[in-house]
Amino acid sequence: MRNFTYCVPTEIVFGKDTEVSCGREVKKHGGTKALIVYGGGSARRSGLLERIEKSLEEEGIAYAEFGGVKPNPGLAFAEEGVEKGIREKVDFILGVGGGSAIDTAKAIAHGVANPGIPLWDIWMKKVPLTRTTKVGVVLTIPAAGSETSDSAVLTNEVIGKKSGLGTELNRPAFAIMNPELTFTLPKYQIGCGIADIMMHTLERYFIPDQENRMTDEIAEGLLRTVIDSGRKALQNPADYDAMSELMWCGSLSHNNLTGLGRAKDFSVHKLGHALSARFDCVHGATLTAVWGSWAEYVWTNDVNRFVHYAKQVWGIEGSGEETAREGIEKTVSYFKSIGMPVSLGELGIGIQDEKTLEELAMDATMNDTVRLSVLRPLDASDVLEIFRKANH
Amino acid sequence: MRNFTYCVPTEIVFGKDTEVSCGREVKKHGGTKALIVYGGGSARRSGLLERIEKSLEEEGIAYAEFGGVKPNPGLAFAEEGVEKGIREKVDFILGVGGGSAIDTAKAIAHGVANPGIPLWDIWMKKVPLTRTTKVGVVLTIPAAGSETSDSAVLTNEVIGKKSGLGTELNRPAFAIMNPELTFTLPKYQIGCGIADIMMHTLERYFIPDQENRMTDEIAEGLLRTVIDSGRKALQNPADYDAMSELMWCGSLSHNNLTGLGRAKDFSVHKLGHALSARFDCVHGATLTAVWGSWAEYVWTNDVNRFVHYAKQVWGIEGSGEETAREGIEKTVSYFKSIGMPVSLGELGIGIQDEKTLEELAMDATMNDTVRLSVLRPLDASDVLEIFRKANH
Incomplete structure (x- = not known):
């Protein structure tokens, strides 16, 4: 720790x-x-x-x-x-x-x-x-x-x-x-909120420092809670208990409790901010649009962590690469199921020219001066690769 | 909630x-x-x-x-x-x-x-x-x-x-x-600390209001963390990560985070305080000395909660009364395994006369003017029964 x-x-x-x-x-x-x-x-x-x-x-x-x-x-x-x-x-x-x-x-x-x-x-x-x-x-x-x-x-x-x-x-x-x-929120906005809450925890979770049992327990418990309560809230936005859980988890997710004792990542946020600044997209939606591509790009750098995630958050039994990938797939499927985009196309900004993708990658990395992600340091060319993957 | x-x-x-x-x-x-x-x-x-x-x-x-x-x-x-x-x-x-x-x-x-x-x-x-x-x-x-x-x-x-x-x-x-x-703490004191931390969460956990998913997740995650880290810390009190978990869990357990959104119990503490005031016993040890007797006395009032506890905290599969009892037994066995007393005798104060037990029950209930426990309101005669059970 x-x-x-x-x-x-x-x-x-x-x-x-x-x-x-x-x-x-x-x-x-x-x-x-x-x-x-x-x-x-x-x-x-x-x-x-x-x-x-x-x-x-x-x-x-x-x-x-x-x-x-x-x-x-x-x-x-x-x-x-x-x-x-x-x-x-x-x-x-x-x-x-x-x-x-x-x-x-x-x-x-x-x-x-x-x-x-x-x-x-x-x-x-x-x-x-x-x-x-x-x-x-x-x-x-x-x-x-x-x-x-x-x-x-x-x-x-x-x-x-x-x-x-x-x-x-x-x-x-x-x-x-x-x-x-919150009972009168449109479902799309509820979905964006669920995505944002999950992402604040996920961005603190995929970090090489893993000797943080209690922090992990809180993070995993929060993700399970949000996943379940999110489903219920979307079925019935006037479900007081479900909305209570989402509201409380929203606070706990981002006040640092879910990341204490280890480094912070927030690389997916950097990608999302680049998209929002240029296309004025809703924040939560920019995150789900690229998370899957980010995860596919970095997961091999710490397979065990993704296996642990798959097991604790999604209840997937097993070990090794297949389990790790299954955890990523489950996450992306969940985003879809709550109405969130999982690609730039679904976000409504499918990009035709390579130049725009390159500019986005430069925006996200402050002109290639910073390295994003702790699990696998990402420079502008890596980020470009992730944007390309997500651009369908 | x-x-x-x-x-x-x-x-x-x-x-x-x-x-x-x-x-x-x-x-x-x-x-x-x-x-x-x-x-x-x-x-x-x-x-x-x-x-x-x-x-x-x-x-x-x-x-x-x-x-x-x-x-x-x-x-x-x-x-x-x-x-x-x-x-x-x-x-x-x-x-x-x-x-x-x-x-x-x-x-x-x-x-x-x-x-x-x-x-x-x-x-x-x-x-x-x-x-x-x-x-x-x-x-x-x-x-x-x-x-x-x-x-x-x-x-x-x-x-x-x-x-x-x-x-x-x-x-x-x-x-x-x-x-x-904390590396130089005697093992008995580490054990008392583990017990105290667990009890601060357990006392907030066995409450009839159960629509508190995130609070439950934190409580259960904390108990699992303390149970594991406690074992490690007793094997090697200079285990930095184990002691870090215990120290952080000690704070989280008692700052109210583990009980938000529901009533508070703390009846076992009342019993423990009565023992400490009279016999000057160590706080954590007074709690483990009576917890099992308390649990056996109240569990039938909410079998499902004890089943849920057994499953989430101790990984016991199953349902019904047997599972509930197994969760209680596992807890008591754990207390024993970390060197804690699970009876008044083991606490070193085996009580010979009924009058002292009666006085303790009156002390714990402020002369029978308050009812302890939310799961099953306990008056002086109930508390006396619990002290009798624990008095071996």
Whole structure:
């Protein structure tokens, strides 16, 4: 087991009707005026925003609103939010929605606490981030895990780059998680969430350091839970227990608990981010579109690990290469079964010209300056090969 | 899944040589003068205290010391610590050791922050606890999980009562966990730790609310990990990976992660505390001495749960009563195999007179005013029956 540090100070408030405690939570964490950051009109139409506003008013918390966050949230939009937050003199940012709203809230929080510093300079770590504004979350989509994670992802539309920022200052002060708020999600979005949750664990799982029994147990248990609950949630999106499992697993999957004591990979995310930045695809779908091709490209570097995975997660008996491959196939079949694409063609961006594939490979590897994946270090030519495999 | 709140703000610093970061951690969390609370001379002899002092000095942190914590730590001793802490004007309490040292540190922290209020009044919740002094921990025994838990246990020697205090103010600011510090533990103490860790999870597991898949997966994975790693650690207490697993599982087992979304039981702890308060037995050993008798007394109230346990934790195939009983037997055999007592006789306190057993049953149930166990509510006469079963 490698040395590690771990700290998730986020207060989880989980369960039915918990959004009414929003005002109390903001107050408890010292907020007096909040900027409510959210996406489309569904938060308004469903009555959720009204309940949140009422709960803020009851505690004497003032607020301003900043709606319109889109999937793959952009830098320019977050900068607008920073301006509004500063203008409105808020001291608390409240993200309402899924990963996009929460990541935008985190970005705005950093900007508001550091006026005058370009947000992208913070994102690229040109300026060290030493302070932020407190963020609270009302989660409505089980997926990204941003509600307790140390990461946030923004897309710089000008240079076409999607990039994550990892910092302990990204951990929200509280996360309100009411599974009932997810009952109206479209099935495709549920599928993307399941994929994202699984991938946050898978990306921490295929690592050569394998002396981490408890971390493995949590990862494997989480994958089994998500696989089963995902099936149930897609059959009946109003299944409270299934959605509860997905929502809780979404947090646990990405707050580092599933990877403690070993290195981190996240190479498939790098491939996915390259696709999202160029084609504006939904995050979870970009991951399933390439995971199978990635796995087929790297699995021979650690057959035992893939055998172990096949056995623990999919209950496949046996050993050796056949079992390892079967585990990969089961995973890809599962992605299909939950309506997720497993190729660039199914993602809707079948690429005709080799040049675009090459550019994507360069994007994913920062112009061939970094090696992705721990199991098998991947340079731009390896990534190109994976994109080619996935391009059908 | 029941509604829940969950927050573990404790910063975990896990791995080799991490104790040298102690001064940095105290400083980071705002301490300027620490009271170092520890047990016997081994922390001094081993050089650990010296390394900790050096690390404090390097960061300009002043300190005073308060050694001599004993197992089943007492109220009077903690009160002495409060006096010393106030006299020395400390603003940080540093617990060095296992559960006894950490629980004493927590108690002192509450007392120092609330001068003039009798500690037992805080413990009995006669005075609401609204503030405390920050606590940091250097853990040397994987067992109690106090390093990240919301609980602490003290014994009031005058009235012969051992009692836990649960409050979010009990969560330490940081916990330094170096598995190498455990290599010199006597095997009996390792066994007691294994028992304590398992029991913290078992006490949250046998509950009628069973729609908690992820919580179950974590609990079952943790039990399997502790069972295997416990065997390895007893064979070779210098097995770094095995001790790492025990240490990490000790924290996860008792910080509530293994019980989220359902009720809490802890009836076996109540029985154990009654034994410890009267006979000053080691905590973990009191639990194994009665667990089998408790299980035999309650299992028929939820056969399916015990079958599920047998299958998931012990790999026993089958269904029905025989499987359930086999799971209980395997658990008791495991306790024996790690050198733990499984009866009051083996605990060294075989009780000759019925009156003592009756008094113990009254102690455990607060004079028959509370019902223990969720699976089967236990009054004093039930508890007496369990003590009788265990008294051989």
